[in-house]
Amino acid sequence: MKKVLVVDDSLSVARQLEKIISESGDFTCVGHAKNGAEAIKMNHTEDPEIICMDMNMPGMDGLTALRTLSVMDKDVKVVMVTSLGGVGDKFTEALKLGAKNVISKPFEADNVLRILREL
Amino acid sequence: MxxxxxxxxxxxxxxxxxxxxxxxxxxxxxxxxxxxxxxxxxxxxxxxxxxxxxxxxxxxxxxxxxxxxxxxxxxxxxxxxxxxxxxxxxxxxxxxxxxxxxxxxxxxxxxxxxxxxxxxxYVSNGIELPIASVNNKIWEMTADLTYKMVTRVLDLKFRAGKCTLGSTIPPNFMLAAMDLSGDVEARYLISVSEGLQKSIAKAILSEESVDNEPIEVLEDTVMEFVNVVCGNVAAKASQMGVIMNINPPVSIHPSEHGLPVPDGHTGLCFPIHIEDGDTMEMMLLIKN
Incomplete structure (x- = not known):
């Protein structure tokens, strides 16, 4: 099973994503980071294959963390999960920084799993 | 979605x-x-x-x-x-x-x-505001998208009340707020009762009961609803040529007297009457 790290300051979103991931049968959730700085640390300790990361978080935001992760770890695949997905500039910046896809909130479980399976 | x-x-x-x-x-x-x-x-x-x-x-x-x-x-x-x-x-x-x-x-x-x-x-319908502002279209869209998200995300039936000007944010069980910046500056707030907080938590967490959930999770679901609405408002605003940045949401517990609208701001109140008789309120504190 592929290891997934969830990064979101919202407890409820983390709960939703962890449930979707753990019930999929294809993925296992290795942890929950609450901001970009924690994500970078947990990427080192948990070695996930996929990171599902919010953009708008207190402390280090998702795009800043993505910039660092894309330099530090060429193997990890990052998918942004954000309410800002429909903002063209944010979406394009995420792809340019190396995000594999951008999922808009509110999200549907089927859509999240389809995108994770296509990575 | x-x-x-x-x-x-x-x-x-x-x-x-x-x-x-x-x-x-x-x-x-x-x-x-x-x-x-x-x-x-x-x-x-x-x-x-x-x-x-x-x-x-x-x-x-x-x-x-x-x-x-x-x-x-x-x-x-x-x-x-x-x-x-x-x-x-x-x-x-x-x-x-x-x-x-x-x-x-x-x-x-x-x-x-x-x-x-x-x-x-997500095509906007007409909403009347009691103010004349160059950004009226943005605030009308914000209210309209809030109503649509109440239906789509929370699955609540409601009737939208008339928008009014306010000098005080009325007291309620909790408020979730998000600051908007960029081409427009405002604070977006949602005010909910204890019962509505649970209804929102059930919808966001996809759970039938949230009675055993810790208070921080219940509050977080209201903040996440505000985050989802404001993120989508920012997306719609960008389609209208307006840059809108959002900040992480916060929760507020107002006193029994409510909260005054800060100086230099216009307070717009949008009552949302829920089918079961409860009321939530969306408010915009727009910097003049």
Whole structure:
């Protein structure tokens, strides 16, 4: 099973994503980071294959963390999960920084799993 | 299920790759010249003229085109010619995707139809505001999108009350707030009762009962609802040419007297009467 790290300051979103991931049968959730700085640390300790990361978080935001992760770890695949997905500039910046896809909130479980399976 | 732009819709559905979309965006960037660049390409002004107009923009809050006319670098007729040329040569993302070989014309039309159907529920309906502001369209859209998210995300039946001006934010069980910045400055708030907080938590967590959930999780679900609404409002605003940044949401517990609207702000209240008799309120504190 592929290891997934969830990064979101919202407890409820983390709960939703962890449930979707753990019930999929294809993925296992290795942890929950609450901001970009924690994500970078947990990427080192948990070695996930996929990171599902919010953009708008207190402390280090998702795009800043993505910039660092894309330099530090060429193997990890990052998918942004954000309410800002429909903002063209944010979406394009995420792809340019190396995000594999951008999922808009509110999200549907089927859509999240389809995108994770296509990575 | 959210406000999207066409390129995102295609990537999210796996119709085109993110690499193909970035190629198409790069092609757009090369083709779709800014007003000053277009005027230079048409031989009407020089790069030095643009630089002088940009310098003048530091002290004057005017669009580049209007400044180029005021400074005598362009006539009004020439400015209109430049704008017309910009419109006539604009490369849309769908056309750019065809040019980079990611889509055929037939596929484009099919996916455009699917995109319009997907986004139809986010087309704004008319809402009357008791103020006259240059940003009224943005605030009307904000209220409209909030109503649509109450239906789509929370699955609550409601009736929207009349928007009123307010000097106080009425007391309630909790408030979740998010600051909006950029071209507009405001604070967006949602006020809920204890019962509505649980209804929101059930919808966000997809749980039938939330009686055993810790209070921080219950509060977080209301903040997440505000985050989802404001993120989608920012997306819609960007489609309207307005830059709107959002900050992480916060929770507020007002005193029994409520909270005063801060000086220098206009308070707009939008009551949302829920079917079971409960009321939530959406408020905007708009910086004057």
């Amino acid at each position: 959210a406000v999207k732009f066409f390129g995102q819709f295609l990537v999210e559905r796996g119709v085109v790759s993110s690499e193909a979309l970035l190629n198409a965006i790069n092609l757009q960037d090369k083709n779709n010249l800014k007003l000053g660049e277009m005027a230079v390409t048409m031989g009407l002004i020089s790069q030095a003229d643009i630089q002088r107009a940009h310098n003048a923009q530091m002290s004057k809050d005017m669009k580049l085109g209007d400044l180029l006319v005021e400074l005598g670098f362009l006539t009004l007729v020439q400015l209109n010619d430049v704008i017309t040329r910009q419109k006539n040569t604009h490369l849309y993302i769908g056309e750019a995707l065809i040019q980079v070989g990611a889509l055929t014309a037939e596929e484009l039309q099919k996916h455009l139809d699917a995109f319009k159907a997907d986004q139809a529920e």
